[in-house]
Amino acid sequence: MEQSHVGRTKSRLWLILGLGTVSLFILFLISLSVGSYNMSWSDALQAFINSVMMGGDTSAMNTQEKIVFLVRFPRFLAAIAVGIGLAIAGAIMQAIVRNPLVDPYITGVASGASFGAIALTMLGFASGTLAVYLLPMSAFIGAILAFIITMSISEAAGGKAIAFVLSGVVVAYAFSAFTNIIIVSNPDQHKSIMFWMFGSLASADLTQDAIMLIALFFIGAAALLYARELNVLLLGDEQANQLGVNSRRLKLTMMVLASVMTAVCVAFTGVIAFLGLLVPHIARIIVGSDHRLLLPASMMIGANFLLVTDIVTKMNGDLPIGAVISLIGAPFFGYLLISRGRDYGS
Amino acid sequence: MAPDAMVTISDVHFTYGGKETLKGITFDARAGEFIGLIGPNGSGKTTLMRCINSMLRPQKGTIIVDGKDVSKLKVKEVARICANVPADCNEDFNLSVQELVFLGRYPHVDGMWWESKRDESVVKETMHKFELDNLAGRKLSELSSGEKARALLAKAVVQAPKVLLADEPSAHLDLRYQLEVMERLRELSRQGVCVITVSHDMNLTSKYCDRVLMLDQGNIAAMGRPSEVITAERIRDVYGVEVSVFRDGDEIFAIPRKAIR
Numbered sequence: 001m002e003q004s005h006v007g008r009t010k011s012r013l014w015l016i017l018g019l020g021t022v023s024l025f026i027l028f029l030i031s032l033s034v035g036s037y038n039m040s041w042s043d044a045l046q047a048f049i050n051s052v053m054m055g056g057d058t059s060a061m062n063t064q065e066k067i068v069f070l071v072r073f074p075r076f077l078a079a080i081a082v083g084i085g086l087a088i089a090g091a092i093m094q095a096i097v098r099n100p101l102v103d104p105y106i107t108g109v110a111s112g113a114s115f116g117a118i119a120l121t122m123l124g125f126a127s128g129t130l131a132v133y134l135l136p137m138s139a140f141i142g143a144i145l146a147f148i149i150t151m152s153i154s155e156a157a158g159g160k161a162i163a164f165v166l167s168g169v170v171v172a173y174a175f176s177a178f179t180n181i182i183i184v185s186n187p188d189q190h191k192s193i194m195f196w197m198f199g200s201l202a203s204a205d206l207t208q209d210a211i212m213l214i215a216l217f218f219i220g221a222a223a224l225l226y227a228r229e230l231n232v233l234l235l236g237d238e239q240a241n242q243l244g245v246n247s248r249r250l251k252l253t254m255m256v257l258a259s260v261m262t263a264v265c266v267a268f269t270g271v272i273a274f275l276g277l278l279v280p281h282i283a284r285i286i287v288g289s290d291h292r293l294l295l296p297a298s299m300m301i302g303a304n305f306l307l308v309t310d311i312v313t314k315m316n317g318d319l320p321i322g323a324v325i326s327l328i329g330a331p332f333f334g335y336l337l338i339s340r341g342r343d344y345g346s
Numbered sequence: 347m348a349p350d351a352m353v354t355i356s357d358v359h360f361t362y363g364g365k366e367t368l369k370g371i372t373f374d375a376r377a378g379e380f381i382g383l384i385g386p387n388g389s390g391k392t393t394l395m396r397c398i399n400s401m402l403r404p405q406k407g408t409i410i411v412d413g414k415d416v417s418k419l420k421v422k423e424v425a426r427i428c429a430n431v432p433a434d435c436n437e438d439f440n441l442s443v444q445e446l447v448f449l450g451r452y453p454h455v456d457g458m459w460w461e462s463k464r465d466e467s468v469v470k471e472t473m474h475k476f477e478l479d480n481l482a483g484r485k486l487s488e489l490s491s492g493e494k495a496r497a498l499l500a501k502a503v504v505q506a507p508k509v510l511l512a513d514e515p516s517a518h519l520d521l522r523y524q525l526e527v528m529e530r531l532r533e534l535s536r537q538g539v540c541v542i543t544v545s546h547d548m549n550l551t552s553k554y555c556d557r558v559l560m561l562d563q564g565n566i567a568a569m570g571r572p573s574e575v576i577t578a579e580r581i582r583d584v585y586g587v588e589v590s591v592f593r594d595g596d597e598i599f600a601i602p603r604k605a606i607r
Contacts, residue, residue: 004463004466005444005448005466005469006460006461006466009460010460098436098439100439225458227459228452228455228459231445231449231452232449232452234436234439234441235435235436235446235449236435236436238401238432239430239432239435239436241401241421242399242401242425242428242429242430243425243449243450243452243453243505244420244421244422244423244424244425244426244452244453245421245422245452246421284439284440288440288442288445289439289440289441289445290445292459292460
């Protein structure tokens with residue numbers, strides 16, 4: 001018997017989740033074994049299992065176990081969390097703004113985060129024991145501040161998608177301007193701010209991972225619950241309302257969720273560019289526009305993609321990961337635009 | 347109010363930006379009736395349509411649809427009663443025909459994520475009826491205007507509406523498809539749906555619709571059988587156009603002659 005449309009969609013979903021998980025597991029082994037101190041994947045896995053069996057008690061660990069458990073495993077988790085988070089946020093933003101050329105930083109959160117981080121650094125709070133928490137905190141506050149300003153301007157301008165995009169651009173410019181002025185007048189502080197501008201997974205620890213994964217769990221679940229509503233939204237506000245979706249409320253909710261998700265990622269790992277724009281695109285080419293497939297596929301591709309990039313980064317003496325993604329992403333995106341740009345917008 | 351009315355509009359006023367676009371509209375439409383709304387640009391046709399499915403809230407007056415005051419219904423409850431056929435739709439995300447038609451089931455799907463067997467069979471039947479089987483996997487952007495119009499119509503039909511609102515559904519179509527769309531709308535009305543359409547084509551409207559409502563600057567200029575409403579004097583008064591109206595049995599034709607300056 002011919003399989004039904006829904007049945008086929010379900011099997012594709014399981015295929016995506018299955019393939020994605022298998023490939024994540026392989027990348028997990030590679031990422032534990034690759035770094036400045038190389039070990040075989042079986043040693044790395046053994047060291048990981050040992051350290052977990054010890055309940056994460058660092059005093060009992062040998063050097064290998066410490067490297068795997070305290071450096072590489074947190075970095076692996078961070079890559080997954082940020083990969084999933086930015087990919088979902090990007091897919092949501094593209095559906096809301098109904099423009100596939102939009103990324104999760106469209107609300108100005110990236111420039112807001114950079115500004116928050118550098119403002120703290122300039123105030124002299126960026127050193128000392130508390131800095132580990134203060135920096136992400138102020139980056140997060142900067143990001144949310146930028147988001148609130150963007151939303152207020154676009155709501156005041158009538159709340160249309162284009163008003164939202166434009167006010168995001170305005171806010172991003174304004175915050176970048178502040179950041180640039182501060183950097184130029186304090187040239188000795190360049191190093192500490194570079195982190196936010198290029199992004200890095202190098203300083204991830206388990207506490208940060210836990211915060212990101214918890215945020216990810218709730219926001220990801222909410223996005224998945226609203227997958228059908230996001231589908232309806234693709235037809236435009238008017239059509240969505242006619243089909244029984246309160247488009248204004250849905251868009252506002254989703255925008256808040258996606259921006260908080262992005263802000264959490266940016267706060268800990270800096271501005272990892274292009275990922276949130278690229279991944280939903282690749283997913284859309286593979287699975288189409290149904291968000292019940294698109295969101296899970298984006299999650300899987302995002303996690304795998306960032307993990308691969310991070311492994312490449314580690315193999316080359318810790319290049320800035322955001323720069324590596326942009327290097328891969330820019331030509332790829334240029335190609336996408338040339339080959340499919342015609343389909344977009346009117 | 348007629349006892350079998352599906353849509354009852356009583357003294358509806360709508361003001362937007364200081365301009366009163368509807369100035370006290372009152373009329374009934376029954377289940378199984380095919381009604382054509384005509385009138386010049388800005389006469390309030392689209393505004394009236396959008397008030398019926400609660401996209402706009404009139405400042406005064408009531409609209410009862412299927413026995414319920416639409417202003418008191420949630421958007422999803424309205425969507426279970428009223429469906430809409432747009433003249434066009436967004437193609438940016440490259441939905442397939444099948445995906446588009448499935449979206450029409452949205453207000454009826456009970457499951458959290460997946461459409462039920464019943465939803466699926468409704469979609470399948472409707473796609474067959476609208477000759478879309480072979481186009482199921484095609485992207486909307488690859489369709490001809492006529493095929494797209496059929497897909498949009500199918501999307502509205504799977505919504506299982508009691509009231510179908512079609513705002514210039516044939517605006518971008520050639521003659522053959524214009525007729526096809528009107529025929530399909532009429533067929534739906536014969537199956538018991540209350541179909542209301544806005545059209546700029548007086549001849550098509552009068553050929554297919556049971557009743558015609560002519561709006562003029564937010565007022566009802568005339569209402570009734572097409573041959574009663576469409577007269578040379580009325581079109582001159584309302585549109586400012588000289589026309590010749592011919593009759594062929596029950597059918598009438600309005601041929602435009604010149605605009606009055």
